Every structure is written in C-alpha cells, then in structure tokens.
Amino acid sequence: MKISGVDIRPGNILEYENGIWKVAKTQHTQPGKGGAFMQVEMKNLIDGRKTNVRFRSADTVEKVRLDTKDFQFLYAEGDQLVFMDIESYEQIQLPADLLGDAAAFLQDGMQVLLELWEERPISVQLPEQVEAIIVEADAVVKGQTASSSYKPAVLDNGVRVMVPPHIESGTRIVVDVYEKAYVRKAD
Incomplete structure (x- = not known):
C-alpha cells in the first residue's frame, strides 16, 4: 500500500531502496520557503543499518504489512x-x-x-512484562525516602534493574522487558 511521505508514522514498516525499514522517529518540518517534508529516522530490519531520509509530501513510499x-x-x-x-x-x-x-x-x-x-x-x-527473581539487591540506606529513591538489583537472568528500597533478594517481581524497569511485586 502506497502512502504519502508526510503520512509516515513511527512504527510503520516501509519498503525503501530494496530493503525493509522500521520507522523509529519522524519530524514534520514546514520551512518558510519551499514545501513541507517529513524527516524520518529508520532502521533496516534485515541488516540493522540506520538511516535518516527526507520525504516530501509528493513522495510516495510502500507501506508493508508483516x-x-x-x-x-x-x-x-x-x-x-x-x-x-x-x-x-x-x-x-x-x-x-x-x-x-x-x-x-x-x-x-x-x-x-x-x-x-x-x-x-x-x-x-516478547510479552511486554515478565516475572523474574531478584538474586542480588543493595541494602537500604537509612534516611532515604521510599517515594523517590530506587536501588540497583540484579535479576536471575543477569539483567540490572532499579527497584524500590523494600524489595529484597529472593523477591519475585514483574519487569517491563523493553524498558528494563520494575513494574510491581509479583503475586
């Protein structure tokens, strides 16, 4: 399906220069002189290359459905x-x-x-969130307020995350896979 260059949005998959690209960021620019254009940052899904391309509103590009x-x-x-x-x-x-x-x-x-x-x-x-077990967590420093201070911890898969002070080693937690962030204590 062909779309106009100014209709490109982050997350779109495009066929461009014989490759498949995923749009990471877009910025619509309307200069004082000349036509509007879309500055698009893309990553090639086959070989991992990144590129920045400027698409004018008259340009069309093939949107791919995976x-x-x-x-x-x-x-x-x-x-x-x-x-x-x-x-x-x-x-x-x-x-x-x-x-x-x-x-x-x-x-x-x-x-x-x-x-x-x-x-x-x-x-x-992967699923957005997974459960993991804390295998190592720093001790709580006295005087820290629970609302704003997080401490480093290591999960059973070796990934480091920041957790609230009350979370201790051996605790099962839910982690956001793509943000590598603590979500909540597991049930």
Whole structure:
C-alpha cells in the first residue's frame, strides 16, 4: 500500500531502496520557503543499518504489512535461539541478536510473536512484562525516602534493574522487558 511521505508514522514498516525499514522517529518540518517534508529516522530490519531520509509530501513510499505467527521459545544453542511453530510444531533457529537486549528475558516455553516478511522472520516480540527473581539487591540506606529513591538489583537472568528500597533478594517481581524497569511485586 502506497502512502504519502508526510503520512509516515513511527512504527510503520516501509519498503525503501530494496530493503525493509522500521520507522523509529519522524519530524514534520514546514520551512518558510519551499514545501513541507517529513524527516524520518529508520532502521533496516534485515541488516540493522540506520538511516535518516527526507520525504516530501509528493513522495510516495510502500507501506508493508508483516505477517505474524505464534511461536514458542524452546532453548538457546550457542548464539542461536530455537523456536517452535505452535500450530505445525516445526522448529526454526534464529540469531540471538535479532532480539537485541530483550533476549535476556526469554524463558523456556515462553510464547512469542514472530513477524515475517515474505515467509522470512525479521523480528521477535516478547510479552511486554515478565516475572523474574531478584538474586542480588543493595541494602537500604537509612534516611532515604521510599517515594523517590530506587536501588540497583540484579535479576536471575543477569539483567540490572532499579527497584524500590523494600524489595529484597529472593523477591519475585514483574519487569517491563523493553524498558528494563520494575513494574510491581509479583503475586
């Protein structure tokens, strides 16, 4: 589906110069002289390159719809991650760097969403929030107010997060996967 250059929004997937790009940021500019344009920051979903492109309102670009499919994470093998199609039980291996920092939050049996372009997996979406256990937390410093001060803690997957002072080692918490932030104490 073709869209005008000024209709591009963050999160759109575009086909541009024979590649598939995800829009990270957009800035609409209307200079005093000349036509308006959209400054677009994009990341290539195949090779990870980033670029900035200026699209005028007369420019059109192909907006791509990705197919999504439910998969289950089975295990890691070196720098490869093995996933299973929930419907066909077919297994595929993907490089861990396809997930970026979120790969640390993968858990055995976790259900994920694979985004496919022409049957080729290009991104993996984990659940927004996961449960994790605090394995190491700094002691509370006397006199700190509970409302504004957070302390560093290490999760069972090795990721460092900031937690409220009352959270201790061994506590099960809910963490935002993409922000790497404490959400709440687990039930």
